[in-house]
Amino acid sequence: MVILDVTIVNVALPAMRAGLRLDAPGQQWIVNAYTLGFAGLLLLGGRTADLAGTRRAFLAGVIAFTVASLVGGFATTGGPLVAARAVQGVGAAFLAPATLALIMRTFTEPVSRARAMGAWSVVTAAGGAVGAVVGGVLTEYAGWRWVLFVNVPIGAALLTAALLYVPAAGGERGGARRLDLPGALTATAGLTALVHGAISSETHGWGSPRAWVPVGAGVLLLAGFVVIESRVAHPLVPLAILRHRGLAVANPLVMAMSGAGFSMWFLLSLHLQQNLAFSALQAGLCFVPGSLAIIVGARIATRLVARTGPRPLIVAGMTLSTAGFVGLSRIGAGGGYAGQVAGPFVLASLGFGLSLMPAMVAATSGTEPSEAGLASGLVNTSRQVGGALGLAVLATVASHTTAARLVRRPHELQQALTAGYGRALLTAAAFTACAALGALALPGGRGRNP
Incomplete structure (x- = not known):
């Protein structure tokens, strides 16, 4: 649900902008308000899962996320929608670390934990695929408000399942009194x-x-x-936890990956609908091959990480993503999806699938069970902060490139927009190339010896 709510909104952005009469910065804030609430409170959410209990953190996150989705769906102006998205992010900040903490506490043996983390990564990728398609269908046939309303029945089902099946264990007694x-x-x-x-x-x-x-x-x-x-x-964050080499190295890697990945979905969504004149449904369907590539990459990583360790998989994955971004940077105003977007998009997505789960394994391996929520909170904070910072930087690159092009050729708006997106995607290639090089500093041990 947390990942679905990123991609489902990306596809609906042009409809939201038209329906609420938003400007370009207002459109970006629909995405970034969610990221802001998410990133700002992830450390607190992760530590709360350790101290107050994973079930309490999980339930609080689901309730906040669901209620905010309902309120946002009824928004009539940009302000309430952006505020509701921020509250969704707050709910996600408690929900996401609790899910990883539950996995880490349930699966303690390295191979079974790697498989569980692989399943988590596949579900994450599936959320992206479902979000893109469902977002397109809902926006096309029911209206953009339903991309938010759809979370309400999902949240109700999750709340019921959590009350029935998630154990009340881990720091449930008096932990909140020790919160920093x-x-x-x-x-x-x-x-x-x-x-x-x-x-x-x-x-x-x-x-x-x-x-x-x-x-x-x-x-x-x-x-x-x-x-x-x-x-x-x-x-809140015992500094000794940063002595874990895997965690210390993996966090900046995750920031670089997310900065490129979040921006890719955002920029391509705008390119497909603004420059190629695709409908919301068509744009959503165009994202399916990339989402499937992420799933395939995650499955491959799940099978290999226990034998190879995270390092070679991240290096290989980020190298593939770099090649994909270089290809995407060559998009042109007259080029189509099949000829210029599909192949590099799938390549970049496959690289992210190969890298995401190994990066999570590298960040969390070797930590104590009592630090599970904190470790997952740190890596998720890096993911969300990296996504927000990366999107801000790359959106700035795109807008400045477009503006400079329009000064020289004021009547070529479409070509100027495409040039901006291409320059931003080339900058994203630099992010993933740095991640590939940085992964060489990870410990070289295999998954069985975290």
């Missing part, structure tokens, strides 16, 4: 300010105070967070 509130507040405020400043850069430019003041404040708050964590008795 100063650390939680500074981490949340710092991540939120950092992401907000990056998002604002697309509209105002990096030289504007509206961009660099929040970024500077975010950096200072995060520095203060590190100081707090080194001094309090029960820190």
Whole structure:
């Protein structure tokens, strides 16, 4: 449900923009408000799962997500919709770490854990595939509001299943009294300010105070967070956990992957509907081959990670994604989907499928069961912050390239938009190339020896 709500909204963005009379920054905020709430509270959500119990965190996340989906579906202006998306992100911040923590506590043997993580990755990819198609169908035939309403029955079913089947175990007694509130507040405020400043850069430019003041404040708050964590008795993030080499290296890798991956779906959705004049349904169907490629890559990674370890799979996957992004960067205003988009898109997606689960394994292997929620919260924070920062940077690259092209050729809007998307996708190739190189620093041990 968490991943579905990214892709399902991407396909519906043009309809939302037209229905609510939003400008381009408002359109991006529909995506980024979700990411902002998600990224800002993931550390708190992960630690809450450890201290207050995974079931409580899971239930709180499902309830918040479901109620926000219902409210957002009734929005008549952009403000309430963006606010509802932010609350969805808050719910996801508690829900996502709880799911990984449940897997890590249930499957303790390395091979079975790798298989469980592989299943989690496949479900994640399936959520992307279902979201793209369902989003297109709902937007085309029922209206964009139903891309939010669809979460209500799903959330109700999850709530019932969690009450029946998720055990009330892990920190359920008195854990909340030991929650590091100063650390939680500074981490949340710092991540939120950092992401907000990056998002604002697309509209105002990096030289504007509206961009660099929040970024500077975010950096200072995060520095203060590190100081707090080194001094309090029960820190939100015990700094000793960063001594795990896999976790320390995997987090920046996940940030780079997500920065490229989130942006790919966003940029291609706009290219297909704005430049190639595809309907929402057609655009959704165009995303299916990439989603299936992610599933195939995840299945391959699941079979191999116990024998090879995460490192070679991430290197290979990010190399494939780099080649795919280079191909996507060559899209032209007159080119079609089959000739210019499909092949490189599938290649890039296959690389993400090969890399995602091994990166999660690398980040969480070697941590104690009591740190499961925290480790998954850290890696999910890297994923969401990386996605938000990457989208902000690449959207800025696209908009500035388009603007520069229009200055020279003011009557070639479609060509200018395509040039902007191509330049942004080439920048994404640099992200994945850096991830491929950075993966060489991961421990070389196999999955059986995390």
